[in-house]
Each structure stands twice: as C-alpha cells, then as structure tokens.
Amino acid sequence: MSKLVIVGTVAFDAIETPFGKTDKILGGAATFIGLAASQFKVDASIVSVVGGDFPQEYLDLLSDRNVDISGVEIVKDGKTFFWSGRYHNDMNSRDTLITELNTLADFNPVVPKNYKDAEIVMLGNLHPLVQASVLDQMTNKPKLAILDTMNFWMDSALEDLHNVIKRVDVITINDEEARQLTGEYSLVMAAKKIHEMGPKYVVIKKGEHGALLFNDDNVFYAPALPLKEVFDPTGAGDTFAGGFAGYIARTGDISFENMKNAVIYGSTLASFCVEKFGTERMQNLGTSEIQQRLKQFKNLTQFDIQLN
Template identity: 40%
Template sequence: MSTSSAVIIGGTIAIDHVKTPNAEAANLLGGSASYASIAASYYTSPVHLVGIIGKDFPKEHVELFNSKGITLDGVERSEGDSFSWSGEYHENMNDRTTRQVDINVLENWSVKVPATIADAPVVVLANMSPENQLQMLDACTGAKFVVADTMDLWIAIANEKLHEVLKRIDLLVINESEAREFVGTSNLIVAGRRLLGKGPKHVVIKLGEFGAILFTANGTSSPRLFRCAAFPLTEVADPTGAGDSFLGALAGYLASTGQAEYSFEDIRQAVVQGSVVASFTCEAFSTRRLQTLSRSQIDERLAFLKSITHWP
C-alpha cells in the first residue's frame, strides 16, 4: 500500500548508446523514467516505476532498480525488443545528434497502473507521449500533485493532446528551446507566463548549464519568480538524463515532505534539489554517477551552491 510520501513515475525505460567527443558506451540504462526514479529514490520511499521493457532488457539494469528500492510492479515485460536510443554529442556538449531510435515495445504501449500503487499522491509524467501521460493520469486515482515533462517532438506532432495534459497538471518542467517553440516567443519570462496560462500552477524552464527558472501563478499578471543557478562543473562526461534527474529529484523532495499542498517556497527548494542532483548525472555515462550518490554528497553540493549564489 502506498504512503503519503510515495511517488509514482511513468515514462520511458530504454537501452542507450551514447558517443561523446571523448568516449563511447553501449547497452546503457536510459529513458526518462529510469533517471527520474533513481533520482527520486534519494529523497523518498516508495518510488513506483511505470513503463515497459522488452525481452532484451539487461538484467543488471533491473537489479539496479531493485537495489534502489524502486518498485517494478508497474513495469510491463514484453516479448518484443526494448525501446533504444543512440546519440552523439558534439564539442560543446550542449548539441547532440540522434543517430537511431528504435521505438519497439513503445509502439503499441498502453499505460497500466496496478491498483496497489495507484494511490501515490505525487505523480510524475516523465517524457513520453501525451497519450501515454493521459492514460497514466486516468489510472492514478490518488494523485494530489502532478508533475509533467515534455519535448519538442510532442509539441510538433501531439500538440492538442499535450494541451489536454497541461490542463490537468500542477507543475510543468520544460527546457528553454521547447518553451520558446511551444508558445512562440524568444523571451523566456514571457514564455513562462504564457505556459502558466495553459493550465499548470507552476512552470519550471530548464536552462541546462545555466540552471532553471521557476514561475508560480499568484492570481496576477506577474507570477512569482525564482532563478536557480546550476552547480558549476569543470567537466561534463555525458549530459543525457540530466533533465530527467532534475525532474525526479524535484518530485522526490516534494513527496518526502508528506504534505498535501506545496507552497512557492517548497517548490523553490525542490528546484534547487533538482539542479544539484542533475549535476551529478552529467559526470559519467548513463546513471553511473547518479546511482552511486550519498545524501552527504548531495548536501555538500547544496551548501556550496548556496554559498556562491547567496548574499545578505
């Protein structure tokens, strides 16, 4: 039975092949829900994972989820091949080219949420099709606070369904280029306000290596704002999954409070947690750094980030 601090995370679970200017690795754990669930596990329990994997999904990845206490009752096992993604990062590590995407088991996937985990109060709709996000929303009967992510593909090919999602969520997380594309402006402050107008009470625009901006509606034309810096890294090995880790840590932190509602201050703190955890993900391929964290390491980075961004 789920508890008041439970979080349920649905999205893709993938096998990745990543190439950077300095290295290359294959058969990596990937997918939006994979990163998000591991990040959330540092803050709260239980973390329920919802997704689909194929017959070729590596056993060691399943064992990793188990080792983090992530429940897999909501993960469907298919006889097909797992969703896989192959990409290459360029010199600045911000731009990447997708080399190959094999949809495989995702093609006809319909989200199923077992009743035993459907009462989790915090629901995370990690990056997946808006149709799948709506299916999950319908099944999560205990939802009190819903966080969703999206991407440029869904903005382009599933815009109407995406707008349905926005009307039913509390917090939207989106990166800066997608925010600009979605609402048709290059100004991120204007973009944040326009996104609030589409339904969510809160919007977080991710700025990559420059942090994030939180917008919270307050009944006026000027929403409350919070600008969070990113933790400064001297080296970036693989930024894949950093945004998903941000999402999971944010949601995990909120769930850990056990509250029914969250203030602007609560969500502001959650954004900072997300920013710090995302920084670890960038330091190694896949979840290799993310999966080895300790709370003390997270707390050290939180303290350092505060020291370089705070003034009297």
C-alpha cells in the first residue's frame, strides 16, 4: 500500500438543481477526492486551507475515515472558500452564481512531513502554481503524480498550467477541456497532443458518457452507469479522480491493465456521488454496495465474442 497526498479545496458549496437546493454544505475537490480514496483504506493526507468558520464536524468526518488532515491549515480569522452554482435541466451544464476565494486566495500548501515521501500524489483542481508547489515539496519523485484541472486555468494561467502538466504522469480532464487545451476536436488526437505535453496517461472524462483512458496506442473506455436520475453532479469528477488515485495507492500497481481497474472504480464511485446532494451519498457508502455496483459495471460492458 502506498501513501497518498491530495491537494485541493476543502470548501462550502451551495447547490441548486432541478430537484432542489441546499444551504452551505460540505464541498471541495479534496473533500470528494479524500472521501472516495478512503474507501480503499489507504494512508491519505489532505493538503488544503479553511477559515475559522469551517465546522469541526466536517473535519472530523474526514479524520474518522482515516484521512490525515494535519495538512489542512485553519486560518482562524479567515473565511472558507465558497462556491455556489445552479445546474441546468440537462444536468450537464451549470452557472456559477458565487465564487468567494477567501482563504484560498493566499493559500500556501504545506505537505506534512510524514507525507513528503508519498508514492502517489493527487493534485486536485487548483491554481497550477499551488499544484506545482506540492510537487516541489516531495522528497522523492512520486511513483505516480495525477493532475486534475479545468478550463478556468487554461483561460487565466495557461503557462503555469503547461509547466505543471509537464511534470505529471496522469492528467484527468473533461472532453471540452481537452479540446480547448489542444485545439483538436477528436479526443484521440487531443489525447495524443496531451501525451506530447508530458503525461503518459490521459484520462478524458465525458460525464454521462463515461471516461476514456489513453496511453500511447492503448485505449480503455469506462462507461458511466446509466442512471434513472442524476440528482447532483457536483463532485463527480473529483470522486472519479479520488477513486482512481485511491485504487492505485491501494494496489501500488501502475500498469495500464491496473489503471483500467482504477478507472472502473472511479466511475463506480462517481455513480454513487451523483445520487444525492454534495458529499451525502459518499458519507454513507458501504463496501457491499460498491461490490454490487462493480458487478453492474461488469454486466454493462462485458461480452463474449470468440475471436479467430
């Protein structure tokens, strides 16, 4: 089992969907990543920042699941990062209503001493300079560094983004962002160009259409489980990344074959995440449910054609 360092936001979210709306609830990329990774009972540590307004119970929720939070800085007189958004009827697009950076504006990540030698590093969506700073603090080159990012950084910090992309092994990115980053419409061509930017493995997330894993000429396609209803997509991408990173940390195996499994685990956990608001479903998720859903994924994709 490998140690896992996670950097990303720990935050408040307020969410509106066609099904309802929430007050300020627990959110943030690192939160979703940590909750997903904790399913694999790995030794994970979150590096983040919150304000004095952040409830202790939210932090307990992570540490109760053996996620180390010694790297979550608490700025007593500061306020926690707050995001509010409204999903459209198709649940695939959303409007950001509020973004208050608060303590995140001056965030200087500090990797806890015990985790500076972690083999797996998961750089959740944040400013690329913050992501790079975490890599700088690692004493050994990680066995696998995984980066998640979004179009916001392509628009506002493209050079910094390229510099950190260069340094990671895996990137997870959604389809439209892959197209924006490369100028290629074909995802095969986009993945090829991203390979050339550095990462050996490119994971393209396609929301309800699943995810693609590329490595040179190898491709693997994990569908999303077709759901009767997507209740709240918030955190699905982070949960996917957390499941991916957690499974890799658990197994310590970074072969392409094993990454296929990691992608399936990521998709499986993401399929739970969207069933309730925020982290609610991820807080109450048992091993047998996960096994049951993995079986659904097998039935969904496995076929038996004998080849000559």
